[in-house]
Amino acid sequence: AQSVTQPDIHITVSEGASLELRCNYSYGATPYLFWYVQSPGQGLQLLLKYFSGDTLVQGIKGFEAEFKRSQSSFNLRKPSVHWSDAAEYFCAVGASGGGADGLTFGKGTHLIIQP
Amino acid sequence: DAGITQSPRHKVTETGTPVTLRCHQTENHRYMYWYRQDPGHGLRLIHYSYGVKDTDKGEVSDGYSVSRSKTEDFLLTLESATSSQTSVYFCAITQTRAGENYGYTFGSGTRLTVV
Numbered sequence: 001a002q003s004v005t006q007p008d009i010h011i012t013v014s015e016g017a018s019l020e021l022r023c024n025y026s027y028g029a030t031p032y033l034f035w036y037v038q039s040p041g042q043g044l045q046l047l048l049k050y051f052s053g054d055t056l057v058q059g060i061k062g063f064e065a066e067f068k069r070s071q072s073s074f075n076l077r078k079p080s081v082h083w084s085d086a087a088e089y090f091c092a093v094g095a096s097g098g099g100a101d102g103l104t105f106g107k108g109t110h111l112i113i114q115p
Numbered sequence: 116d117a118g119i120t121q122s123p124r125h126k127v128t129e130t131g132t133p134v135t136l137r138c139h140q141t142e143n144h145r146y147m148y149w150y151r152q153d154p155g156h157g158l159r160l161i162h163y164s165y166g167v168k169d170t171d172k173g174e175v176s177d178g179y180s181v182s183r184s185k186t187e188d189f190l191l192t193l194e195s196a197t198s199s200q201t202s203v204y205f206c207a208i209t210q211t212r213a214g215e216n217y218g219y220t221f222g223s224g225t226r227l228t229v230v
Contacts, residue, residue, distance in 0.1 A: 044221040102148045103219055105157040
């Protein structure tokens with residue numbers, strides 16, 4: 001069965017500092033990988049996705065993620081965080097192709113930004 | 116915008132009563148999903164649909180049923196609501212184009228409280 005592990009439940013980062021959120025997955029085939037962000041009381045917004053090709057993918061709001069097959073990881077990074085980045089971040093893995101079975105999510109990482 | 120609308124946005128109901136949540140899409144997507152979100156659990160798949168009258172169970176389907184009589188509507192029913200079903204419910208669709216999966220888009224959520 002597929003699974004996603006986000007080892008850090010909470011992360012606190014100073015504004016302007018760099019950020020890395022960890023994500024490890026278990027999947028039996030070629031994975032589709034996603035990062036979503038959720039602000040309090042809001043829905044989920046897609047930050048970026050990896051399907052194939054270049055293992056470093058760029059997303060919105062200055063985020064990027066690197067797919068490392070050998071480590072089964074898809075870590076999210078940002079060089080300089082802003083106070084508006086405070087939110088819950090979810091990593092997810094899903095099937096390629098037609099979308100059967102949906103996505104499996106990690107439990108999320110809560111990002112706190114210190115002034 | 117994938118045109119996903121969830122209704123109602125908020126609902127309070129009593130234990131033992133039936134509840135139906137509606138997800139409506141405007142772009143004829145084949146796959147639709149229902150997730151629930153709980154603190155410490157991330158999002159978990161309840162049921163999904165891969166076409167009209169074609170549905171299947173997800174990870175946490177007990178106590179829930181679904182129906183899809185039209186492409187645009189996917190209904191989630193709690194036959195007899197329990198307090199453990201207090202949660203935020205998200206509908207999602209898979210956007211595909213020429214057979215390629217472009218990701219999953221989520222509705223704004225329904226906050227259900229069972230008292």
